[in-house]
Amino acid sequence: MSKAGPPRHDPVPIGEVAEPPFVRLPDPKRIFAERAGRFAALASNHQLASYLLFLAALCEAQHQAQDGTPEPELPSADAIARAREFGMPPLDRNRFTASAEFDATFGRLLGLAQTIEKPAAAAAAFARVANADAAMRDAMIRNVLADSIPVDQLADHVYAAAAMQLHFARLTARLDDKQLVPVGDGACPACAAPPVSSMVIGWPRAHGTRFCACSLCGTLWNYVRIKCTICASTAGVSYREIDGGPATVKAETCDVCHGYAKMLYQATDMAVEPMADDMASLGLDMLVGEAGWSRLAPNPFVLTG
């Protein structure tokens, strides 16, 4: 699957016009299985191998949890049309309320996660989450949705985040992609969550264009290159990478918001995955963090504050 070689900056092969779609909606039957495979592949010879293998198994549990749990209910067609009229996302995460379908999904995911081999911190966190009462689970869901997870509880929130990702991916997949509109820089047009990372993609007829990847529902949306994915500044944007590191990941740093987010080169290696490759490139986070930029792109699987 993977190809060696430097990132390519020539965006469009000769004779081909790039006409990227505005969005690509997630396919819940594939996204978690593919993410699981990518976490497992990245685990080999990795310092954090046991944690990456745990995440691979958790993503596999997200995949399996779809069987036998009810589909979450979409808002009415009227509500979706109204949101569009006002430039709002149809599944605004800030308006999420737990439902019987969500509770069933969370419960099934925890059931499947019970038997996963876990590093000690993940096992201790699992025991706390499995025994949490409804109010504690609700608080975790609110923290995930607000991207404000207490630094000392990051491991606990991994399970709630996984349940929310599954819930939102299943909902988003049933939207009409032609009906989605831009809802503001740094916000997913389906659910309003910020991107976890972005990818320069290699799809036919869109080769070399960039897509932001939603940190919650997995939607990809087209976004111009050399523009901060957090604050939308086009000034003060530059790129850092680790000498001798993989040619498929760079940090896009911004001197306006002093933040950074990863940019992945799917055009170079079709296997890169927005959440897994972001998580597995923590060495780049350390380098960029030491140079003074802050990580502002949320990834609930990253256990550093």
Ligand SMILES: [Zn+2]
């Ligand atoms: Zn989204």
Ligand SMILES: [Zn+2]
């Ligand atoms: Zn910025």
